Amino acid sequence: MKGELFKTGILKWTLVLACLLFLMFWYVKADQKITVVEGASSQAWLIPYEDAESLTNDVDLVVTGTVMPGMSQTISIPSVAGGSRHYTATEIKVEQVLKNNGQAAENQTLPIVEPTYIIDKGLVPGKIEFPLEHYRKALPGGKYLLFLKWSDNLQKYWVHAGYQGKYNLDGKDVREMELSVEIPKYVQLKEKVKQKYNQVWGMDH
Template sequence: MKFKKTIIITSVALALSIGGYMYADSKTSVAEIDAMKVSYNTLSELESRSELIISGKPAESVNHVVRNADGLTEEAYTITSFKVDGVYASKAKKQLNQGDIIKVAEPFYIVDNGIKPGKTQFAIEGYEPMEKSKRYLLVLKPDLTYPDLNVIAGVTEGKYSLDETEQNIHSDEKTAKFKDELVKKYQIK
């Protein structure tokens, strides 16, 4: 009887420990990375240094992390498939149409903490990942290394939620002004 009781108590303790670990492992903490981001003074400067101005919704995303032989991170971001629903300006050689899917490099990535429970999301300059359920206006330029990849101009200055009427709490006045000017200029609904 004493043996059965010990087995039951041990099993319950083990189950609670596993459950607690699994819960903790499902959590993601955020670490901000400071960087010298490119900032634009005017909307015309932002537009002149970009190749595409489009709207649409993000689909699936995948981490892209490249490490060197010593295990140090050389490049890291998230590649998001983005379904285009509107093209407002394009200097691209290839014509882009409604319904096309392009790759966008978002300046964040997630790392599994290994045996330590949880994951860590590294975000450059407070960047917030696009949400799949929302529609966005993006100002993009081509990536210098990967020709089929697009980069958001100015990290946060080239990404605007079209589903939110209020200014994003992480957005500054200039970015909100750029969004308003773009929506008005291109009559974006």
């Protein structure tokens, strides 16, 4: 009798533990999901580019680099309309400098500003992203080709022209790939950027 009770108790605790592990796995997975909330005036001041030359000419810096994991934070600056605007300050390790105004070097850690920010939903699993111009936050550890413009207001380089200023090079940024479906013009511009900077595409070092 005692043996049967013991086996029953073990079975119950095993089931409880299995349920807890399942819930933990589900929560961790669900907490990684990012829901995007586009601003009403998201493209109000977006400069549409049709070729890589124009995009390159309008920026101060073109680099390839890796996003440093754990080195991003939300920053706020006063808005002209009142209140504050929120962005993300991210650090990248520069690997190649393709256009330079004299303020960046290879192997340098460079702080940049991304036109988006993400908030955590607290105990509720998941996160919410509030981007400008259909931008998507760069993936930590991901390698990118970046078109950057200096901001006197922010005293940092800014990813220029929203989604048009950032291109994933290692094929790991699934959220950026989704833009190809949402914005057909992005595909056309990306192909022209690939043609101009073909030496850096598919880099895995």
